[in-house]
Amino acid sequence: MQPKAHILIIEDDPVISEFLQTGLRYEGYQVLFSHSGHEGLILAKNQSVDLIILDITLPDVDGFEICRKIREVGLSMPILMLTVKKEVADRVKGLDSGADDYLTKPFSFDELLARIRALLRRSGHASENKLLSYAGITLNVETREVQIEGTPIELTPTEFSLLELFLRHPRRVFTREILLNRALGYDYDGGTNIIDVHISHLRNKLGKSRSKLIKTVYGVGYSFNPENAS
């Protein structure tokens, strides 16, 4: 598997910066951060950065200016702007100054992640492939199609989410709670037993030989182990 992308966060709000760092690290990205525009600019120039998340309102220089300066020195990594203003003029200004995409606060982390993946894919970053494949299972995140050895199988949206999660993070152990949150949404109130049902359906659809790929970790939850394929 390719090394994950390096992401630079330039954001002055400590809490937003904190959750971005934690969330992105959890997803496996290498994260750099800066609370000021000047420092961020230096990091962007000197470190190998694959993508920048840039807040527009910074205490020293505004985000548009940083964006322009980054482009001036010839750096071409994708820049995702964070803005609070919904005005079209601001978006246009952001895109004009060289940003590739923008997100309006308050945004959901999932959407941010989707944008980051799309931007990295577009810029040709090796780790971001629309096809996730292990042990003969191929999952296309764009078309949401799953094939086993070239034969398409039908998955429910919940099963698809679980499989995507497993394929993105092989060998990571997920608790039932996390799986529940990720597959059924953060506002789902039911018990975690439902996850066992979905996992069992998913194992059945993967076929007998591949059902062992999803390993039960007793007392904790499940993990996906590509090595378990027989």
Place this chain on the structure above:
Amino acid sequence: MNRLTQMSLRTKLVLLYSILLIASVALVSYHSYWALWQLLVESKASHLRARAKPIIEHWLETHHLTQTDSIAPNFTAGAAFELARDLTSRETVAQILDRSGNILASGKRLPEEPTPPPININYLQQAFSGANEINYFTQIRDKTMLVFLIPLRPQPHQQQIFAVIQMSTLLSDITKILFQHASRQLMAAFFILIAGILFGYWLIGFSLKELKHLSTTCQKIAKGNFVRIDDIQNRDDEIGHLAQSFNVMVERLEKLFEAQKRFVANAAHELLTPLTGLRGSLEVLLRGAQDDPQAVNRLSKGMYKQVNHLIRLCEQLLGLSRLENTIHLKKQPIVLMDFINELPEKARHLLQNHHLNIQSGPAVNINADPDLLEQIFLNLLSNAARHAPAETPITISWRLLPKAVEIHVSDQGPGMDAQTLTRAFEPFFQGKSPSGFTEKGSGLGLTLTKAMVQAHGGSIHIKSILGQGTTIIFTLPF
């Protein structure tokens, strides 16, 4: 009355205008009618007197009546009749009268000649006592007659009056002239009235057109479209002035409206930033980070701070709206020195890294709401502590002005640049901190402080030089 209030302004003005026009035309007509009547009567009287004079003189000559002593034999009934006859015409009849009102001779012979009126003994007496110019009117049946009396003297300068001629003339020609005049005047008045009312209606409508324009503009503004009245504001009349005041008012209204909109937008913006942090942190925890105790700890602490920030922001917004809407201050007498001496204890949590230096001023009692006063001080101290470097002193001092006490709160912080200074009291404005990242305030502290000082009838301003600290100066009336 009800119908009157329901009429349009134009109808009312036209009505009033018409009444005034009719009244003035009637007054002028009446006056001119009487003036003409008098003129005609007087000219007729003097004309008849002038015509009578040579006849009388000739008659006196021919009958030898020019000598006082020759009157008794020569003044006969025949002579009197001759004179009366000479003076009588189709319009006028003459009579010769003696002192007691007896008719010595009457000139009326033909039926078409006017019948003489009865004798007025009063006027007759006056004529006999020497009054030369007695004219009066008398009414016979439906006809008005002008009567004038001419005393007969042997010589014009002599006192002796041996008879009086009463000449009575019909005023039928004058009446005819006056009738013609009146009918012509009536016609003219009618045309003046019609033309006047039409012109007035047009003129009033023309003037009121601008008012109508004003009222439609008002309706547009009520719908939130802040339009100006450009076309009539250059007029130098009341409507032009009204339009100018109106435009000034619209301008203020628009500014106020814009400020209100900006305030709401800024408030939403200030609320959205911490909410983004909260939501993002929760999402990251729920999607997996909750399995990492360190991440849970860091994110929860951040969320705790954000929630506190949100609560403070909401409290300040509430405080501001309370102060702006209805002011219910609970004022009571406060000994300023005692109040300020209690501050170090009350502000202990704010001043952990700073020393509060109180320079006592003159003893003074003020009338203020103690809670708000404490808030004012705590806000200013918290600002000072946030910006000034640790271990630097924060100073409170005060002095007396004629009607208020002036309180100074100074710090040795980085100071403010000119732009920050002018915008410091704006809601949600936060100056750029030279040190870069510091804990953010809500941007409402100084706005709220200003509102609280103003609620007490005081004023507040800032003195600051970049790099040399900041002094906030506010006054509180006694």
